[in-house]
Amino acid sequence: MPDFIAQWLNQNEIFTAMTIMQYWDGLVNTVQLVFLSLVIGLVFAVPLAILRTSKNPLVSGPVWLYTYLFRGTPLLIQLYIIYYGIAQIPGIQETFWWEIFREPFYPALLAFALNTCAYTTEIIRGAIVSTPAGEIEAAKAYGMNWWLRMRRIVLPSAARRAVQAYSNEVIFMLHSSAIASVVTIVDLTGAARNIYSRFYAPFDAFIFVALLYMALTFILVFAFRKLENHLLRHQRPVGS
């Protein structure tokens, strides 16, 4: 941060250069955590959603159980179980896993990724099963095999139907990430709580962080509108 800005900020009572830097670090942590968990969640959700639509119950059953478990319990409980539960496994501290799970970041990332993956799987599954039968019949008539049909017809068509519901999931994930602060991660909410407890100023600390979350949400909403315009351009009236 340039010196003149720091000096100017330090005239404030609460929002000094140090406080702003804490919020900045929190912002970096939040964005990292949410972005990584969404990417991981989406990558695994697509194949899982395809398995979930399988007619064989041995294939679709385990996926159903997974999404049911993770959609059926609060994210906070999942985070507690993963973060505190792992540390209770006897002998875990001596294995190399401890290098990863000692820090709160990876347990939180694991919990968030598993959670968003479960929701995303169900969103994509819903989009896949609602593919018009005519599209699939046409693909079969062209002699496309299963793989080609999936790649050319079902998934692109499902992506268009899923994108609106998925944009909601992304925003929910951003807001759910606020609970990362309970396992000592200094994310945006963690930074706000630290600043609140130092200055006993709940309004200043939390309204400022609320505005930051709103700004992040605005960016997401904007990006998804662009994506929707792109994916759904065939639905626009002719000539516009």
Next chain:
Amino acid sequence: MKKLIVAASCALAMAAGTVQAKDWKEIRLAFDVPYEPFEYRDENGELTGFEVELAEAMCEELKAECEFVIQAWDGMIPGLLARKYDAIFSSMSITEERAERVLFSDPYYITPGGWFARDGFSADVTSKEEMEGKVIGVQRGTTMDTHATEEFGGIATIKRYTTAEDMVLDLEGQRLDVVFVDYPVGEQTILSQEGFKEVGKPVKLGQGVAVAMRKRDEDLANKVNAALKKLKNDGTYDAIMKKYFNYDIKI
């Protein structure tokens, strides 16, 4: 009519005079029970504890009849202002916010912060060099948090917890090297388990705990201060303290 008003105001003045001249032969003290070992009921249902005994000694010193009132913590200050009792003797820490509404006596005890770690821990908790790179757990917003941040901020990693339970779990799980916590809490939750120990000396932080009274009752505050001072000096205080604590909370 005029005579009546004069008579009435005279009567009022006299009545006010008797209130003014209250000699504090009867004092009502409020406790929030149970808060072991400061105030709780023993097997026979009798009120006892460090603060109860100290209050009894103080009343004896003041030659006053003391009545003990049980009051839940959230209604403590409102009950005092509503004259349900005259003083709060229930582990109330001095803070600026409270001092705006009540009058505090001199502090009569302070619970220190204690350093606790697993048995293998060997660093000196007063040395900045030895604490470098260590992971310290504190409860967010406590005086221990402020102290650790001032001493080791930027040198060691400080993790802030909302509850003591979560912090103790992470000390057990080896995510923390050492915790700095209210001494009684650490004694009950950490030292009571195998494999943990206290490191360094307890550190007294903050302004301590004092008797809280209504702002107008300065005469009572003076008496309380004088009595507490006497008890602290003549050994009565130490005798009571040794019954309940094996560390020093005197201030």
